[in-house]
Amino acid sequence: MKRNFLFGVIAVLIITNIATLLFWRTDKNVVFEDGNTEIDSREPVATIDHKKIKYEEWMNALRENYGREQLQRMIDREVVLQLAAEQDIEISEKVISREISLLTTMQGVMSEKETKAREKQWRKDILYRYQLGALLTSDVSVPEKKIREYYKDYHDQYNFKASIQLSHIVVPDRQTAGKVMNELEKGSSFELLAREYSHDDETKKDGGYLGFFVDYSKFLPDGYAKKAMKLKERSYSEPFKSGGHMAIIYLHRKLPDIKFSYEEIKPYIKRELALGKTTKNLDAKVLWNKLDIDWVYE
Known part of the structure; x- marks a missing residue:
């Protein structure tokens, strides 16, 4: 069954989705989808010495340079969404x-x-x-x-093998560990405290960040994996002894095993x-002829 794309809707979408950024306007303000960026559309978006770039100039440049590509991506996604629904294609x-x-x-x-x-x-x-x-x-x-x-x-x-994402603070003694814990309990940033107190030179500049680990026993210091398993995500441990130092770890994420049977x-x-x-590329454009599509560029 074929379905029509409404020309008016497409025309609005190309404006409101330029360069993959969705925004809404009040009388003067533009708020982007991330919710953190708000600008006054009546004011310049940039000033270089005395040269000003207006909001309208910016939007026009985006439309000219990215409008066609962005609109095509949007149509691709809608085509796939509609055809997948028609053919009952579900993803586990x-x-x-x-x-x-x-x-x-x-x-x-x-x-x-x-x-x-x-x-x-x-x-x-x-x-x-x-x-x-x-x-x-579908036909292969x-x-x-x-x-x-x-x-x-x-x-x-x-x-997918279970993984944990960790940061740590390594200090020389219990007294320093107690000081760090006191600041953590008052709400201080784990990252900033790692930069200030940690004796691990390799991770100190990165706020104590260690990364994700799959094989806990091989790559983590003594006691880290055991402590991490008892923590909730986005929480830190009590100080514990590891390798002649005192350590405090922070568990950012804990991702479980995901295994599949053949079926x-x-x-x-x-x-x-x-x-x-197949000789087909992973390109939705070849599916366009299955729907009635009318767009501003053709």
Whole structure:
């Protein structure tokens, strides 16, 4: 069943979604989607010596340089969304969780607010990518034997191993550890205290940040993994002895194991193998002819 894109809606969307930034206007203010950036549209957006760049000039430049590409991306996503709904293409929450966990381990420290915002966007991107792959390969057949062989050889790559994200403060004695704990309990920043007190030169400048760890026993100092397992996310431990020093650790994130059976991952392996067989790129433009699309550039 074909559906129409309303020309008027598209015209509004191109303006309000330029350069992937959504904003709303009051009489004079523009507030961007992140909620943190607000500007007065009547004032210059930049001043270089005495040369001023007006808000309207900025918006016009964005429309001219990015308008077509951005509008095409928006149409791509709507095409995939509609066709996936028509064909009942659903993506497993387990697969989405795995993808989000992988992306999370590639980030540094994020606040709870930042985490929610990132995960919301990642979810949209993951759904789009998997639904697009399913649509592009719906008419491509892959033998069951080939899927099973691929799963046997590469099934581990689809699983996600439990990971923890840590920072630490290393001090020479209990007295200093007590001082750090006192400041933490008063609400001081763990990162700033690490910069001030920690004796670990490798992580001090980064606020004590250690990173994500999968194999806890190999790469973490004594006692870290055991202490981390007892902590809630975004909380710190009591001081404990480790390697001749006193340590306080901060658990940012704790990501659980995600493992797939053959039946759970089979549809996704099939699509992956099918994409390898087809000459189609992962491009939604080839699906446009399945819907009635009218847009300002054509």
